Amino acid sequence: MRNKLLESFDKIYILDLHGNSNKKEVCEDGSPDQNVFDIMQGVSINIFIKTNQKRKNELGKVFHFELQGKRDLKYQFLNKNNLKTIHWKNLKYKKPNYFFVPKDFGLADKYEKGFKLNELFINNSTGIETQRDAASIHFTKKELQHTIDVFLNNDIEDIRNILSIGKDGRDWKVITAKEDLVQGYNITTLQFKPFDERYIPYTGNSKGIIAYPRNEINQHILKGNYCIVSPRFFKEPPSYFVSNTIIGHKVLSAYDKNFIFPLYHYENTNGQHTILQSSKRKPNLKKEILNHISNKLRLPFSPEKLDSKDAFTPINILDYIYAILHSSKYREKYKEFLKIDFPRVPYPTDSKTFWKLVRLGGELRQIHLLESPIVEQFITQYPEDGDNFVSRKISKIDPGFVTDEQNPGFGKVWINDNQYFDKVPEIAWDFYIGGYQPAQKWLKDRKDRKLEYEDILHYQKIIVALSETDRLMKEIDKIDFEDDSST
Incomplete structure (x- = not known):
């Protein structure tokens, strides 16, 4: 579109007034950046000549x-200036994106x-999209x-009334959801948000209980897999995650659609009837990329896990990528x-750095999947007895x-007026993964729910995982992993 505009017009003037509260925009010095209108979306004035x-x-x-700051400052500037008095910057755009910023x-x-x-x-997909999360995704089995x-x-109208389901959409209808479940389903876990797995009935059929199950990829994940989760475009600060189950399409952000990259592809998959059966992978x-890495490392590639460093394997590649994507310096x-696109990862410089x-x-990876023994070593306490209901607002208004x-x-x-988690590191409380702060988001999503014993343990694992993530990211930043001679 930007290319077409450049072909059509001689000059394009863009006065960016910012003020996008969805993106939490602030001025360079951290002071508030206010919108010129009472809206959340940022505003610009565009003149096409x-x-x-x-x-x-x-x-x-x-x-x-561009102009940032308080609303009155922006009003004053706009009142005093015109097209000729503003100190415009002539942008040096380049293909293929032709950015107007x-x-x-x-x-x-x-x-x-x-x-x-x-x-x-080779194969990837966006996360699943139910179009009716309340009907399809649940905290417990x-x-x-x-x-x-x-x-x-129940019949269709009773289902709608009992579950408080609104009008049917184009790709999700009560009748087709019911028909889909009647044919058979598997209850499986879904990575809904970071460290927040929930339960979903999976059939693999489109426009059934799940509008877009992305079965062409998820049938391979449900057989046993590791996957890197990455948006293609970022409005939020770049963040990445890992999963060993299917994911929601907005697992890392409410604004960035997420893609999942599975490590293995299974043969002989035929939909829901073979979802949980073993097969060759x-x-x-x-x-071509594996061969290039092999030449760099001077090591052969093995398609399955080894207990030695005589060859590198798929899980080694995933872990190598995952480390680099968690380098603050790289980000x-x-x-x-x-x-603006999926991340590029530098080729390994040598085997020592690679390992x-x-x-x-x-x-x-093991910490984020809560598989590591480290997450069992709690650094927090939950000292008070009570009903364990999350009734406190987890927000700036009532912190x-x-x-x-x-x-x-x-x-x-x-979590309420009497109960709390003690000795929580502030770094873990404030830590972001994508557009979410997991230590806060996990509790916010459980407002007015009772925390069971396993939930209390799970939250303490999250705190350990976030603290360890901060530590490991600092360790990764100590490693020089780029090679200027890579081709």
Whole structure:
């Protein structure tokens, strides 16, 4: 679209007034950036000029100016200035994106020497989209089974009334959801948000109980797999996660659609009837890139896990990538590129550096999946008895986190007026993964629910995992993993 605008117009003036509260925009000094209107979406003034003097195949020029700060400041500026008095910046856009905002692409040559996730992983897909989360996704198996029983044992209008389901949509209807469940289903876990697995009835059929199950990929995940989770475009700060089960399409952000890259592809999959059966598998990895990595490491590739360093395996590749994607230096250095496409990962420089990153990435993977013994070593306490209901607002208005003045950097996370998690590190409470702060989001989503014993243990595992993630990211940043000579 931007290319077409450049072909159509001689000059394009963009006055970006910012003020996007959805993106939590602030000024460079951290002060508030207010919208000129009472809306959440950012605002810009755009002037498109056509004189018919531009030569054929010549592209127009783009002039840009941005203004941030308080609303009154923006009003004053707009009242005092016009097209001629504003100090416009002539943007040096480049194909294929033709951005209409300033971008620094000075590192493009170095960045593009790496391999993209969608180049390495042969098959990928977005996460599932139910279009009726309340009917399809549940906290417990018991709650899900109740919903399934309602579908199976009632007529259409009774189902709608009992479950408070609104009007049918184009791709999700009560009758087709019921028919889908009647044919058979598997109850499985879903990565709904980071560290938040829930239960879902999976059939693999589109426009049934799940509108878009992405069965072409998920049938391979449900047989046993590890997957990297990544958005293609980022409105939020770049973040990545790992899963060993299917994911929701907005697992990392409410604004960025997420893709899943499975490590293995299983043969002889025929839908729901073979979902949980074992079969032969092969790496979902492109041979040309594996050969390049093999040459770099001077090691052969093995399609299955080994207990030695005589060869590298698919899980080694995933852990290597996962470590690099959790480098703060990498994220900051290439943030402009990470916003606009799947990440590129530099090829290994040597086997010693590779195995260091594999080890750290493997630790991160196991911690994020709560498989590591480390997450069982609680650093928090839950000292008070009570009903365990989350009735406290976990928000800025009524903060769940209260700093411990005697122990700076730690605090209490109150779930109600009497009960709390104690000795919670502030770094874990504030830690972001994508657009969410898992230590806060997990509790917010359980407002007015009772925490069971397993839930209390699970939350304490989350706190350990977030604290360890911060530590491991700092360890990864100590490693120089880029090679300027990569091709």
